[in-house]
């Protein structure tokens with residue numbers, strides 16, 4: 096299950112392939128989208144915005160393609176004119192002179208005007224995305240302390256896209272280890288200092304993962320690289336305190352933690 100950093104990097108790849116270039120071919124599988132095909136020829140993709148697992152493809156004529164991949168949807172990048180051999184069902188093709196991006200299998204696809212975008216039910220429900228670089232620690236703290244979220248246990252809260260979009264299971268585990276908290280803690284119980292550490296971790300860890308996960312430390316990279324401290328490390332020693340990392344289940348998902356220093 097991809098989390099925010101992986102989704103954002105996939106969007107970066109799509110952007111790199113076709114952003115800013117005039118569209119030369121546009122094709123939609125769904126009948127209700129057919130009328131947009133000719134409208135989009137010659138227009139450009141200005142930006143690909145991620146909101147949790149939703150992708151917003153913004154066009155230069157102010158229209159936005161909303162797509163949510165659910166469990167099955169997948170984007171592919173190909174050379175213009177190429178059609179990959181696959182058993183997946185093609186739903187969207189957006190092509191420029193050089194490249195095309197193809198969306199397979201997704202069923203949740205809509206074209207929205209700016210007015211429709213502003214009132215879209217999923218987008219109204221989903222919280223701010225941790226990889227939106229304009230989101231600040233102060234805003235995360237305010238959200239943690241808001242009446243809606245202050246009494247929620249972190250184990251469930253950190254998986255709830257209505258709280259913050261882009262967090263998933265490995266980020267939940269690593270954030271709570273970094274902040275030395277348990278999944279049972281709630282914002283309403285925390286001192287100002289602990290809340291501050293948590294809010295920083297909620298932004299720093301996903302952003303470090305986005306920037307460096309999978310990169311090899313070849314001494315050319317200055318600064319920290321993302322790596323797992325507890326995720327999939329049950330039975331190993333905690334690097335902070337030497338305690339033994341344990342695995343359990345929290346909110347129906349595997350949870351890894353150090354009982355010695357997370358309390």
Ligand SMILES: [Zn+2]
Nearest residue numbers: 333336353356
């Ligand atoms: Zn520890």
